[in-house]
Amino acid sequence: MVPTNYYLMLSAVLFGLGIVAFVFKRDIITIFMAIELMLNAVNLAFVAFSQALGKPDGEVFVLFVIIVAAAEAAVGLGIIILTARNRRSLNVENVNLLKL
Amino acid sequence: MSTTPILEYLWIIPLLPLLGSAINGLLGWKWPNKLVHSVALGATGLSFACALEAVREFFANGQQPFRKEFFDWIVAGNFRAGFDLQLDQLTVVMLLVVTGVGFLIHIYSTGYMAHEEGYFRFFSYLNLFMFFMLILVLAANYVLLFVGWEGVGLCSYLLIGFYFLRKSASNAGNKAFIVNRIGDFGFMLGMFLLFRTFHTLDFNALFAQAGPLPSEAMGQFGTLTIACILLFVGATGKSAQLPLYVWLPDAMEGPTPVSALIHAATMVTAGVYMVARSHVLFMHAPTAMYIVAIVGCATAFFAATIGLVQSDIKKVLAYSTVSQLGYMFLGCGVGAFSAGIFHLMTHAFFKALLFLAAGSVIHAMGGEQDMWKMGGLASKIKVTFWCMLFATIAIAGFFPFAAFFSKDAILFAAFNAEQSGKVLYAVGLLAAILTSFYMFRLIWLTFFGKSRFDEHHVHVHESPLNMTIPLMILAFLSLTGGWFALPALWGGKNYFADFLSPILGSGEAAAGEAAHSLEINLSIVAVVAALAGLIVAWRMYRKDVKQGPSTGLHKLLYNKYYVDELYNAAVVSPLMWLSRNVLWKLVDVGVIDGTVNGIAHGTSAVGDTVRQTQSGNTRSYAVWVLVGALVVFVIIFWPVLKPTLFGAVR
Numbered sequence: 227m228v229p230t231n232y233y234l235m236l237s238a239v240l241f242g243l244g245i246v247a248f249v250f251k252r253d254i255i256t257i258f259m260a261i262e263l264m265l266n267a268v269n270l271a272f273v274a275f276s277q278a279l280g281k282p283d284g285e286v287f288v289l290f291v292i293i294v295a296a297a298e299a300a301v302g303l304g305i306i307i308l309t310a311r312n313r314r315s316l317n318v319e320n321v322n323l324l325k326l
Numbered sequence: 327m328s329t330t331p332i333l334e335y336l337w338i339i340p341l342l343p344l345l346g347s348a349i350n351g352l353l354g355w356k357w358p359n360k361l362v363h364s365v366a367l368g369a370t371g372l373s374f375a376c377a378l379e380a381v382r383e384f385f386a387n388g389q390q391p392f393r394k395e396f397f398d399w400i401v402a403g404n405f406r407a408g409f410d411l412q413l414d415q416l417t418v419v420m421l422l423v424v425t426g427v428g429f430l431i432h433i434y435s436t437g438y439m440a441h442e443e444g445y446f447r448f449f450s451y452l453n454l455f456m457f458f459m460l461i462l463v464l465a466a467n468y469v470l471l472f473v474g475w476e477g478v479g480l481c482s483y484l485l486i487g488f489y490f491l492r493k494s495a496s497n498a499g500n501k502a503f504i505v506n507r508i509g510d511f512g513f514m515l516g517m518f519l520l521f522r523t524f525h526t527l528d529f530n531a532l533f534a535q536a537g538p539l540p541s542e543a544m545g546q547f548g549t550l551t552i553a554c555i556l557l558f559v560g561a562t563g564k565s566a567q568l569p570l571y572v573w574l575p576d577a578m579e580g581p582t583p584v585s586a587l588i589h590a591a592t593m594v595t596a597g598v599y600m601v602a603r604s605h606v607l608f609m610h611a612p613t614a615m616y617i618v619a620i621v622g623c624a625t626a627f628f629a630a631t632i633g634l635v636q637s638d639i640k641k642v643l644a645y646s647t648v649s650q651l652g653y654m655f656l657g658c659g660v661g662a663f664s665a666g667i668f669h670l671m672t673h674a675f676f677k678a679l680l681f682l683a684a685g686s687v688i689h690a691m692g693g694e695q696d697m698w699k700m701g702g703l704a705s706k707i708k709v710t711f712w713c714m715l716f717a718t719i720a721i722a723g724f725f726p727f728a729a730f731f732s733k734d735a736i737l738f739a740a741f742n743a744e745q746s747g748k749v750l751y752a753v754g755l756l757a758a759i760l761t762s763f764y765m766f767r768l769i770w771l772t773f774f775g776k777s778r779f780d781e782h783h784v785h786v787h788e789s790p791l792n793m794t795i796p797l798m799i800l801a802f803l804s805l806t807g808g809w810f811a812l813p814a815l816w817g818g819k820n821y822f823a824d825f826l827s828p829i830l831g832s833g834e835a836a837a838g839e840a841a842h843s844l845e846i847n848l849s850i851v852a853v854v855a856a857l858a859g860l861i862v863a864w865r866m867y868r869k870d871v872k873q874g875p876s877t878g879l880h881k882l883l884y885n886k887y888y889v890d891e892l893y894n895a896a897v898v899s900p901l902m903w904l905s906r907n908v909l910w911k912l913v914d915v916g917v918i919d920g921t922v923n924g925i926a927h928g929t930s931a932v933g934d935t936v937r938q939t940q941s942g943n944t945r946s947y948a949v950w951v952l953v954g955a956l957v958v959f960v961i962i963f964w965p966v967l968k969p970t971l972f973g974a975v976r
Contacts, residue, residue, distance in 0.1 A: 249948050257944075322942035 233274035240267035254306050254316045258299075265295050330383040332376050333392050336411045339380065339421070340460035342373040347453035354446030363436045366449035370432045370456055374425040381418050389415065389828070393466055393530065400469065404525055407469035412529070415829045419667060420463040420599055423674045427591045428456050430796040434682050435583040437793035438689060448488060448581065455481035459592050463599065468517050468527040471600065475513070475564065478593045479506050485588060486580040498576040505573040509563015516556030520607075523549050533606040544612045544745070554607050554614035557600065558621075565597030567655060568625045571648045572890060578640040582685030585640060590647050590681050591674040598654040598670050602663045605830055609661070616745050619659025623740070623750045623757075626652030628887075630760035634767070635883045637873065638695050639684050642768050646721070647677055649757060653736050656754060660747065662739030664826040669736055671822075672728035672807045676720040679800035683714035686789045686797065687772060694779065697768065698873045702777035706786045711773050713797040718769050720804040722762040722856040725849075731808030733758065734849045735820070741848060742841075755855055762859025770867035815846070 244264035251257055269288045276284030306316070313320055332338065346369025354362045384392060391414035400407040413421070432452065439448050455478060462474025479502075487499030521527050524535050542548040561567070566574035577589045588594070601608060601618065608615055626649045633645035650673050657666030688695055690707050704711045720727035723734070737758070741751040788794070810822035876884050885891075939950070960967065 245952060249945060249952065252945075318944040321944060 343456035351450035410466035513560025561597030586681035622655025657736035665735035669732035704773035728808035766863035
C-alpha cells in the first residue's frame with residue numbers, strides 16, 4: 227500500500243506546477259489547463275485523505291469538483307472562443323479592457 | 327343595563343369628525359362638492375347629536391361628573407398619561423359650544439366656500455379641527471389636553487394658509503404657528519413643573535393633591551405660582567393676549583368661516599378654558615391670578631383702541647376678539663371663573679355671528695373687505711344687516727342681549743376684586759365704551775350712508791339660505807344666550823354660575839342685598855357706557871364721511887402701535903441675522919457641509935490611490951490571488967508555523 231504522504235506530495239507538486247503555469251504563461255488555453263491541473267491536484271489530495279481515513283467524504287467532494295470543473299470548462303471555452311474571434315489572438319496581455 | 331350609552335362610548339364624539347376628515351382628505355379630491363359636504367356635515371352633525379345625548383345622560387345622572395379611562399397612552403415609571411375623557415359641567419358648556427357653533431359654521435361654509443378651489447381640503451381641515459378641539463375639551467389630563475391644544479394649532483395653521491398661493495397667507499400661517507410655539511413652550515414647562523411637584527398630570531388626582539395645600543401669599547413666587555404663570559404663558563399664546571396676540575389679526579388671511587370658528591368662537595378660547603380648568607391651582611396662586619387679571623384687562627383695552635381705526639372689516643373683528651378674550655381673562659383673574667366661561671359662551675355666539683355676517687357682506691361685495699369701499703348696504707342685504715346689528719348690540723352689552731349679562735358679571739367681579747379692583751373695573755369699562763364705538767362705527771360705515779363703491783361693477787346680492795340660516799340661529803342665540811343669568815337681575819339665581827359652581831366653586835355667588843343693588847347700578851353704568859360709544863360713533867359716522875389723512879394718535883393706532891415693527895426689529899431681525907450669518911454661513915456651510923464634503927474627498931483620494939492596482943492585466947490579478955491565498959494560509963497555520971520557523975532559532 228502506498229503511504230498517503232506520497233499522494234500528497236504528488237498533489238502538491240501538481241498544484242505548484244499549475245500555479246507556475248497560471249502565473250507565467252500568456253496563452254489563455256494554457257492558463258485554462260493550469261486551472262484544470264490545480265483542480266485535479268486538489269482532487270488527488272481529497273481521494274488520498276478519503277482512502278487514509280476510510281471515509282467517503284473526500285470522494286463526494288471530488289465529484290462536486292469534477293462537476294464544477296465541467297461547467298467551468300464549458301463557460302470558459304465559450305469565452306475563449308469569443309475572445310479568439312474578436313481579437314484574433316489568444317494572448318492574455320491583449321485582454322486588458324477591465325480597468326479604469 | 328347601561329342607561330348611558332353615549333357616555334360609555336364618549337370617544338365617539340371626537341371620533342366622528344376625525345373619520346369625516348380622513349374620508350374627505352383621502353378620497354374627496356375627485357368627489358363633487360355635494361358629497362364632500364354631506365360627509366363633513368354628517369360627521370359634525372352626528373357629533374353634535376351625540377354631544378346632546380351625552381349631555382342629556384349627564385343630566386339624567388344627576389350631574390355626576392363622568393370620567394372614563396379608555397386606554398393607556400404613555401406609561402413610564404410612575405408617570406401615566408391615558409386616553410381619559412371626562413364630562414363635567416365645564417365640559418358640557420364647551421362641548422355644546424364647540425359642536426353647536428361648529429355645526430352651524432359648517433353649514434355656512436357650504437355656501438361661502440362653494441366656488442373655491444380645494445373644497446374637500448377645506449372641509450377635511452375643518453373636521454380635523456373639530457376632532458382636536460373636542461379632544462381638548464374632553465381630555466381628563468394635561469397631556470391629552472395638550473394633544474388637542476397642539477392639534478388645533480396645526481389646523482389653525484393649515485386653515486390660515488388655506489390660500490397658500492398668496493404669500494401673505496402663508497406668512498400669516500407661519501406667524502401664528504411660531505408665536506404659538508412660544509406660548510406652548512411655557513405651557514410645557516408648566517406641565518413639567520406640575521409633574522415634578524405632584525407626580526401626576528391627571529386633573530382629578532392633581533387637583534385633589536393641590537386642593538388642601540395652603541394658598542401662597544400675594545407677591546410670593548412659590549411653585550404653584552410659577553406653574554400657573556407658565557400655564558398662563560401658554561394661554562396668552564393660544565388666546566392671543568399681550569404680548570403674544572400679534573398672530574390673531576394676521577390670521578384673518580384665512581377664509582372667513584375659519585375666522586369665525588377657530589379665531590373667534592372656539593380655538594382662541596382654549597386658553598380661557600384651560601385657565602378655568604386649572605382654577606384649583608390658580609386659586610392657590612394669587613400672584614398669578616393678579617397677573618392674569620392685569621394682562622386680560624390691559625389686552626381688553628389695548629386691542630380695543632387698535633380696533634377703533636382699522637379699515638378692514640375683519641381686522642376690526644379680530645381686534646375685537648382679542649379684546650373680548652381679554653375680558654374673559656379679566657374675569658378668571660379676579661376669581662370669577664364662571665363669569666369668564668359665561669362670556670366665552672356668549673362671545674362664541676355673537677362673535678361667530680359677527681364674522682359670518684362679515685363674511686356674508688364680503689360675499690355680497692365680491693370679496694371687498696375695506697369698509698371705506700362699502701356703505702349703504704342695509705337695504706340691499708337685509709338679513710345680513712339685521713343679524714349683524716343683533717350681534718353688534720349683543721357685543722356692545724345692551725339689555726337684554728348676551729354680553730350685557732356676561733360682561734357685567736366680569737366687570738362686577740373686577741369691581742369687587744381685592745387687588746386694585748377699581749382700576750381694573752375702570753379700564754374694563756373704558757374698553758366697553760370703545761367696544762361699543764368701534765362696533766357701531768363698523769355698522770355705520772358698512773350699512774349706512776352713501777355707497778362708496780362702483781355700483782356698476784359690484785353686484786350686491788344677499789347670500790343663499792345655507793348662509794343666512796346659520797346667521798339667524800346665531801342671532802337668536804346672541805339675544806338669548808345670556809338669559810341664564812336673567813333672574814339674577816331681580817335677586818334670583820344666576821343659573822349659569824349655579825350650574826358651574828360644583829366645578830368652579832361659587833366665589834362670586836356670595837351676593838348679599840347690598841352687593842345686589844351695587845350690581846344693578848354697575849349694570850346701568852355699563853349700559854350708559856355702551857350708549858356713549860353708540861352716540862359718539864353715530865355723531866362721527868352718520869354723515870357721509872371720507873377716509874381722512876392719518877395723523878398723530880390716529881396714525882399710531884392705525885399702525886397698531888407699531889408692535890409688529892417692534893417685534894420685527896427686536897426679535898425677528900436679530901434671529902434672521904443669526905440664522906443667516908452664523909447658522910447658515912458658518913455652521914451649515916463650514917461645519918456640516920465641510921464634514922460631509924471632507925469625507926467624500928477623502929474617499930475619493932483613497933480610491934484614486936488604490937485603483938492603481940486595477941491594471942487590467944489578468945496575470946497580475948492571478949498573482950494577487952496567490953498572495954491572498956498565501957496570507958490566509960499563513961494566518962490559519964500560524965500556530966503550526968511559528969515553532970517551525972522561530973522555534974529552531976532558539
